[in-house]
Amino acid sequence: MRDIFDQIRKRMQPPQWASWQTLIFLSIFSAVVAALTSQAPPQIAERIISSLGWVFLILGTWWFVYEPDVKKKLKLYELFIGPWIVGALICIYLFGTWEGRAIPARTAFVSWPPISAIVWSIPKFIQSDPKTKSPIYTTPTPANRQNIILVLLANLLISCWFQLYFEVQDWLTEYPSFRAQGFEQSAFVRELQPPEKRLELSRGVDYLDAAEKALKSQLEGKPWAEVERWLSNLDQEFPTIRDEAFAQLPRIAENQLWNLTARITSDAYDLKMQAMWQGPSARNAAYYLTKTCRIAQARQVSTPEQLKFNSPAPPAISARQIRSLGTVQCGAASSPDSLPQP
Amino acid sequence: MFTDVLPLRAILFQLLFIVLAIAIESIVLQKYLGIGQKTSIQYAATANLASPVVGWLIFFTVESSLPPSWRVQLIGYIFYDRINSPALLIGLAFSIFIGTFLLKVQTINWLDQILGIRKPSTVEVQDPIKFRGRTAHRQTFSELPNRALAVLLANAASFSAITFLIAVRTILPPTNY
Incomplete structure (x- = not known):
């Protein structure tokens, strides 16, 4: 029993009090204490202790990666990657755990390279005093100054690339339909896995579906005469359908780029709705989606009026009423590829 | 929203262009300024x-x-590599050329200060008290390598090479790289 304890102790005990193990233990200790402190809303104590834990963890890791043995192993093609590990921890601490936000994302990623470059260059500013062995500030040698400038600039460039990635994501959130035409020609971006069904990426499909819904609520079950009147006034009536369709969908910047039109293509009332993309196009031809709806009349035989047997008038056989009502049947939205150019 | 649309092509092209520009500009600077290979690469790498x-x-x-x-x-x-007005693109490219030229001259001056490299031009004119004959002055002036001109030439050379690569990319049929 004693042997086991001794062994554990030997393993656990840092070789010196001033060592990276001490710092890591301190950080674990802080994490445990932070977990034990009250979870009440202000959480001031917890925040301070967990911050201390992070600082200990960063310093401990910093120390650890600069240990000669570790430094030798942490090399990627002759490049010592230790500073980037430390930089990542610093960024997670600074930008990742704020107010319990789950995704550190943007700020953390963008600031990671320059912070790592600063971590990388710090040893170049420090020299150990020949007498007291304590670290003192020193101006880096010209060769080191040049290296610091180049490393910093290269890392800033990587930051810009991260930022570019996030910009592209912003654009795709505001203008998702750009994906529908594919980025094969782009000199900037590439899709890792080009999607199989491009059409579904276009919000034109959503617009047409919304328009179909609006059209159905407008015409279905209405007397046929009214439907025909509506159809003959299509140019004046359709804008309301368009507005209703737009109102159904989330408001994003892209909505400005879609135009919805409709025209009657056959006397049996085939209504062809067209969602026209007015933004930039990948090809010379215009990009549009169509949906054809057949508006027909259905004969509905309504049950005769209730015969009023107890009325004094003789119960005449009331004529069966035949009413014509509008029905709307729509096909699926189709991509321009499957249709001839207008 | 995070998608798998990555600016990989931009990164790839930028890396290629930077390496190319450093190589070309260091050769041009070395030739026109009569400086060592190491200094010229330092200048070109930092500027680019x-x-x-x-x-x-x-x-x-x-x-x-x-x-x-x-x-x-x-x-x-x-996204689509298409633009409505090519004139705008040409204008932008030209202003980028001028902009990078000015920036590169400035970067090289700052680099000299940071690294403590003595500029050959300033060494000559630093001492105004010393009397110089007219001819002597003119001679030194004409012999002095003009740094701005050298940077302009280097910039022109690297931009030409990059423009050539972009032209090749535009002409060749698209491949999925």
Whole structure:
């Protein structure tokens, strides 16, 4: 029993009090204490202790990666990657755990390279005093100054690339339909896995579906005469359908780029709705989606009026009423590829 | 929203262009300024890493303040490689050329100060008290390598090479790289 304890102790005990193990233990200790402190809303104590834990963890890791043995192993093609590990921890601490936000994302990623470059260059500013062995500030040698400038600039460039990635994501959130035409020609971006069904990426499909819904609520079950009147006034009536369709969908910047039109293509009332993309196009031809709806009349035989047997008038056989009502049947939205150019 | 649309092509092209520009510009600078190989590579590397960083910063600032219709055109250019007015593109390319030239001259001057490299031009004119004959002065002046001119030539050479590569990419049929 004693042997086991001794062994554990030997393993656990840092070789010196001033060592990276001490710092890591301190950080674990802080994490445990932070977990034990009250979870009440202000959480001031917890925040301070967990911050201390992070600082200990960063310093401990910093120390650890600069240990000669570790430094030798942490090399990627002759490049010592230790500073980037430390930089990542610093960024997670600074930008990742704020107010319990789950995704550190943007700020953390963008600031990671320059912070790592600063971590990388710090040893170049420090020299150990020949007498007291304590670290003192020193101006880096010209060769080191040049290296610091180049490393910093290269890392800033990587930051810009991260930022570019996030910009592209912003654009795709505001203008998702750009994906529908594919980025094969782009000199900037590439899709890792080009999607199989491009059409579904276009919000034109959503617009047409919304328009179909609006059209159905407008015409279905209405007397046929009214439907025909509506159809003959299509140019004046359709804008309301368009507005209703737009109102159904989330408001994003892209909505400005879609135009919805409709025209009657056959006397049996085939209504062809067209969602026209007015933004930039990948090809010379215009990009549009169509949906054809057949508006027909259905004969509905309504049950005769209730015969009023107890009325004094003789119960005449009331004529069966035949009413014509509008029905709307729509096909699926189709991509321009499957249709001839207008 | 995070998608798998990555700016990989931009990164690839930028890396290629930077390496190419450093190689070309260091040769040109070395030849025109009569400086050592190491110094010329230092100049070219620093200048060509600084200019894309500044360029991206300007891009991000301008992009966020563009009116929506312009922004859509810009996004269209980046996603589909198509632009409504090629004249605008040429104008932009020209101003980028001038901008990078000025930036590179400035970067090299700063680099001299930071690294403590003595400029051959300033060494000559630093001492105004010393009397110089007219001819002697003119001679030194004409012999002095003009740094701005050398940087302009280097910039022109690297831009030509990059333009050539872009032209080749435009002409060749698209391949999925």
